[in-house]
Amino acid sequence: MRGFSNPRPFWWAAVPVAYLLLVRPRLLRWGATREEARAALPGDELVTHPHVVATRAVTIEAPPEAVWPWLAQVSGPDERFAPEPGKLGVGDLLPAKGDDVGYRVTQVEPDRLLVLSIRAFHVTLAWTIALRDLGEGRTRLVSRQRIRCRPGVPGLVYLLLSQSADFLAVRGRLAAVKALAEREFRRSFLEPRVGSRVP
Structure with a gap:
């Protein structure tokens, strides 16, 4: 009976199951609706x-x-996307880790869509950033990454990081875009009114 008195093996087995069922889906669909994800x-x-x-x-x-x-x-x-996204063209290379590896622009529609891809020795990745006009000065930004890792230790490491560390990086990037765009839009909207004189 002594072997049944220690519940720790059960809890250790439950941790990865809980992660796969509860945590991982939230990380992979942060902020997105079911319809957007599908x-x-x-x-x-x-x-x-x-x-x-x-x-x-x-x-x-x-x-x-x-x-x-x-x-x-x-x-x-x-990585850094590019200094001027309005001038991006299909085939442009946006450096990631070094000058010879980076995201290749595969599709670009200013103010609407940016599709990037990367093929490294350990991973193939497509990254889509879509902007949808909600009207009344509002935008829905949807970011999608599709990742296929190649066999081997580097691919396995990237696969594990893409579900945790990558979430933090992408979430931070989206939050920063939101904060910067909203701040500058409010500023540009109010500037013409500053200094205007009432007749």
């Missing part, structure tokens, strides 16, 4: 049979044309 987006076709599909979203109190420039200004730990 909807097809440009770029989905670039990575077939992905190991990870992460769809995250945020509502921004600014129109798409005010959001678009900030996609270039917010950098994560590894």
